[in-house]
Amino acid sequence: MDNGNGEIDLPEADGRRVLYDMNDDDCRYTRWGERADRLWDAYQDAIAAGTVLRRTRTHALLDGSIELVGYDDPVTGGGRFAVVTACDPGSDYRVVDHTERGPAEAAYEQEVYANLDDELPYQSCDVFEVRVDRRSRPPAGVRVLPSGTVVATDDLEAYDDLYGLPLRTRWPEAAAADLAPAAVRGMAADPRPWGPAEVRVDEVTPAAWGRADDALRPNALALLGLPDGRQLLASAHDDAAHVWSVGDGQGVSTASGHSEWVLSVALAALGDGRVVLGTGGKDGLVRVWSARDAAALQEIEAHRGPVNSLAWALPPGRLPWLVTGGDDASVRLWDVETGRRAGEFPVGVPGVHLVWSVATAVLSDHHVCVAAAVPGDDHDVVHVWDATAGTRLHEFALERAGHAFDMRAMPRVAVAALADRSFRVAAVGRPGVRIWDGHTGEVVRTLPLPEDDGREGGGDGGGGGGDVALAVLPGLRVAVAATGRRHTVVWDAESGAELTRVAHAADGPVVAVELLTAYDGGLLLVTGRQGDAPARVRRLDVRW
Known part of the structure; x- marks a missing residue:
């Protein structure tokens, strides 16, 4: 082929031509002489107009790609196949073309393997054996x-x-895990049918919370255990969010900044010992505060519509994640340091399929599990994802007893990881409480809510769920707490044995519930509803 400059531009013996290489002075571009720029522009235009047959996206920091492109040679008009390597387009642009697709495919895969980097993994790749990181976190x-x-x-x-x-703040990475990543698996044993030998329940509500205060009626609660044995409680209210010391009931801080009601709260202890509070508002905003003094740390325009639920995730060796769910039918993952969206899981039609509850857990492989509960027309849906890999794990149907839309019976979800590398997903809704093995998707236990089982004030027209919480007990057992309209019940999920039942005097707004395993092995049960200021606290000591 005459390139117009008096030179014959013959391909290599295998039909390959190195058209352009930023790091090779012997490429075709350097041989084209004075017409090099004009010819190369023609080739670039032809390749851009070609068909991308295969593609690998490099790490987000590099914003490059490796592509196999079928195109028509602008000089001869014949079909060619170009391998375009631009892992870091500013420093390593290279284009090699072939006469046949087979050798071009082999060259493309060779380029993919040659540019592998464990510190900067690809975002996507169509070579099956190559590991990718769709989120492409910085190394x-x-x-x-x-x-x-x-x-x-x-x-x-x-x-x-x-x-x-x-x-506004330095965000530390979460502490490294004590154990190396290990594959997630199902339960190590079948549910054990025997219940506890004894359960002692003590009312330990701080005296300061004994008075009724409508201004402190909670919309949501969040409970956090600190390494020194103390517990903090966050409560969401119509005008602000509060952080409390559970031991003495004293207020720690008050965070006020949403233009409408605070609907959701979440607490997290950072790797440097600081505690942060996340709040979700009816105004669609997520705000992050210092729990100690309510200093504002971050504001995120999270959803178009109310932020119904939020949860923290602290994967080992990584910066914190914040997970939110809203009325726009989406679950979103946020880089709390930059305020940028780090991922999203759509669940249906905005304004129709409301994300009413989200929960997170770090699994044994150090991936973050995210679960969400979404009400539907004739049944509710629990979605479960591996958020680190960006893949769906399960979609559970939660049948309803009736079809009426009832705000007092919106589904809620909780997740807990166990030491045997299994994890549990629990949800509460119209029919009661259901617990699944998160790995296999099998139902571990189905439990009736108090208003559904005919005891103590039942018969109010079908029951209905309020909130649900999980806590890990010794011996690979899980405690589950759930609320009906007049009661909160705690069960041992393995045996189905009831550990305690709390009657609520008022049939007002649905109860919020939190459950925490204390440092000494006891359980703290926190409930809040109309008349509580902001919550009632009970301690359960369970002997097996």
């Missing part, structure tokens, strides 16, 4: 700032001094 020791600037973690202070780092 260890690197931060991406809200502006998009990439800075070494060790250089953050210097960058801040020079340019003013637009972060």
